[in-house]
Amino acid sequence: MDAQMDTGSLAGTRRWSVVLGVLSALALLPGLWMIFFYVPTEAEMGVVQRIFYVHLPSALVAYLAFGIVALCSLGYLWLRDERLDAIAVCAAELGIVFTTAVLTTGPLWGKIAWGAWWVWDARLSFTLLLWFIYVGYFILRGATENPERGKRFAAILGIVGAVDIPLIHMSVQWFRSQHPKPVVLKPEGPTAAPEMVQTLLVNMLAFMLLFFSLLLARYVVERLSRRIEAARMLRAA
Helix, strand or coil: CHHHHHHHHHHHHHHHHHHHHHHHHHHHHHHHHHHHHHCCCECCCEHHHHHHHHHHHHHHHHHHHHHHHHHHHHHHHHHCCHHHHHHHHHHHHHHHHHHHHHHHHHHHHHHHHCCCCCCCCHHHHHHHHHHHHHHHHHHHHCCCCCHHHHHHHHHHHHHHHCCHHHHHHHHHHHCCCCCCCCCCCCCCCCCCCHHHHHHHHHHHHHHHHHHHHHHHHHHHHHHHHHHHHHHHHHHHC
């Protein structure tokens, strides 16, 4: 009965993944149109500034992904619920993907804006550290002979690693940085042109929908993989 309920739950999760995937596509299409044809060209940086509308949403989704890793890892250490560990693993994978997008689009933008592919700017350095932390999360999971111990060690790293997120966000305020200070995500409100804010918000929505669609799809695959592995070990025993 439990297996049937779990199968039904995964089927529902798969359907939600498809729904969110369709919604993300419907948001991405106008988002891309706005980037190329609607938003005005920034006066100082020119056309290259349009990378911003991919760069910032990717960063925010990465923060969200690693926040989910930290929360689910904390829940796993407390409850020992395998579902929470599965969500943490899936979110960590996607977090690495979106952080890689940040670390790719950033240098493309920086080469034009700063004249260099990479500078050891505080925000760049903390973002690269975040990427290494969560690569280490996967290395740590397989570094011990006891899988449960590996999960616990990785969960601790997943929680500690999330501390880097506020450091990234506040680095332009706390340290000398070549990154400009926020012009949209400000407590007192955005100072950017309305078209820029609208384009950013549409693309943020699209990226969030895409993230949750991929997260649900990856979660279904992870749960099925674990079920198959458990059955294989049972037969081997």
